[in-house]
Amino acid sequence: xxxxxxxxxxxxxxxxxxxxxxxxxxxxxxxxxxxxxxxxxxxxxxxxxxxxxxxxxxxxxxxxxxxxxxxxxxxxxxxxxxxxxxxxxxxxxxxxxxxxxxxxxxxxxxxxxxxxxxxxxxxxxxxxxxxxxxxxxxxxxxxxxxxxxxxxx
Numbered sequence: 605x606x607x608x609x610x611x612x613x614x615x616x617x618x619x620x621x622x623x624x625x626x627x628x629x630x631x632x633x634x635x636x637x638x639x640x641x642x643x644x645x646x647x648x649x650x651x652x653x654x655x656x657x658x659x660x661x662x663x664x665x666x667x668x669x670x671x672x673x674x675x676x677x678x679x680x681x682x683x684x685x686x687x688x689x690x691x692x693x694x695x696x697x698x699x700x701x702x703x704x705x706x707x708x709x710x711x712x713x714x715x716x717x718x719x720x721x722x723x724x725x726x727x728x729x730x731x732x733x734x735x736x737x738x739x740x741x742x743x744x745x746x747x748x749x750x751x752x753x754x755x756x757x
Contacts, residue, residue, distance in 0.1 A: 616715035623722035630729045634678040637736060641671050644744050647751060654754045664750075667743040674736035678729050 645668050652661055 613712050613715050616712070616719050619719050620715065620722060623719070623726050627722065627726055627729060630726070630733055631679060634675045634729075634733055634736075637733070637740065638672065638675050641668055641675070641740055644668070644740070644747065648747055651751060651754050655750065659750075667739055667746075671736045671740045671743065674732045674739070677732045678736070682725055682728070 645665065648664060648668075652664070655664070
């Protein structure tokens with residue numbers, strides 16, 4: 605009974621798959637949050653003429669615009685410089701650009717690099733989505749308070 609040695613690249617392949625799936629999930633969350641924030645801004649804009657005069661509309665909508673900016677940063681594709689030799693983004697690409705370029709480089713090093721790049725990408729996406737979610741929760745809470753003030757004052 606002979607046991608095959610474990611593949612040293614297998615953990616990296618699993619991490620790459622998990623990072624890729626999590627990045628897709630973050631993008632889906634950001635798309636849903638953009639719609640949610642748009643629906644949350646509707647009552648503010650509708651009731652703005654009833655707001656106190658010391659609250660200008662740009663000041664009221666500024667937190668929502670910051671949330672939109674963070675959510676758009678989540679959705680913008682990033683092409684990192686690390687590993688860019690193997691990830692070609694070009695309008696004038698030819699077939700020779702995509703030849704097997706890993707012949708002289710080890711596969712394990714490439715998988716480690718891809719893992720590091722995806723990890724950094726996921727870190728930034730998670731940071732921006734957390735900022736936007738926390739800020740949108742605060743904005744919506746403040747919006748509810750302002751709307752109750754407008755409706756019942």
